Amino acid sequence: TQSTRPQRLLAAVHKKATRGNPRSVVKAIDEFCNQNEWAMNVGNEKGSEILDSVVSETNPGCVLELGTYCGYSTVRIASLLPPHAQLITLEFNPDNAAVARQVIAWAGVAEKVRLVEGESGEWIPKMKEQFGVKTFDLVFLDHWKNRYLLDTKLMEECGLLKKGSVLLADNVVCPGAPDYLEYIRNSPQYKSQFFKSHLEYTKAEDGLEKSVFLG
Ligand SMILES: Cc1ncnc2c1ncn2[C@@H]1O[C@H](/C=C/CNC(=O)c2cc(-c3ccc(F)cc3)cc(O)c2O)C[C@H]1O
């Protein structure tokens, strides 16, 4: 039977990356996407210039990622976390989750990552009771773009954000998340900053929006 793109991406990781070396996993996926097949990973330009630097400067103890996909940004983030820090990542497509688990394991970051197979709307309200989360220091939004705003409001309602919590949203230009941007840039509860970049593996314009919750 035909393989899927995530399965072919995983095969490239097994073939090209060194087990236990997260940087080599990131490199193998970027090479696969540059040379073989485009895939919707945050990519190396946005990843190294924006995601990695926001993670490093935030030095988060507790991170939430919405939209694991194949685990590319999961591995980037996990490889930068301080010891004992935890990353919870939500993915509702079981085939994506299965690939992501193997990418995360191959990178050797599985002990820092809890991949939850399920829908953000269902699991955000369960974060405290199920995983003992108090608040998130950093949230990386990279799932369906029409869910960014809904899930941000849900995290506010569930008391999962505290003064200083950082929201980092991918693709606010392409494909775009207009309702999210309108809300977050006009809300007195957030201080937002746009980081201009390019759509992964292309020359098209894109960027990330970093928003600090003011409490
Ligand atoms: C609500 C919810 N809960 C849990 N997992 C969820 C979820 N919504 C999506 N997911 C999961 O996240 C992943 C979805 C990510 C959505 N990302 C995208 O649609 C996306 C699309 C593009 C793009 C840009 C230009 C083009 F011409 C074509 C595509 C680029 C990107 O970086 C993207 O993240 C996979 C899905 O199963």
Ligand SMILES: [Mg+2]
């Ligand atoms: Mg994205």
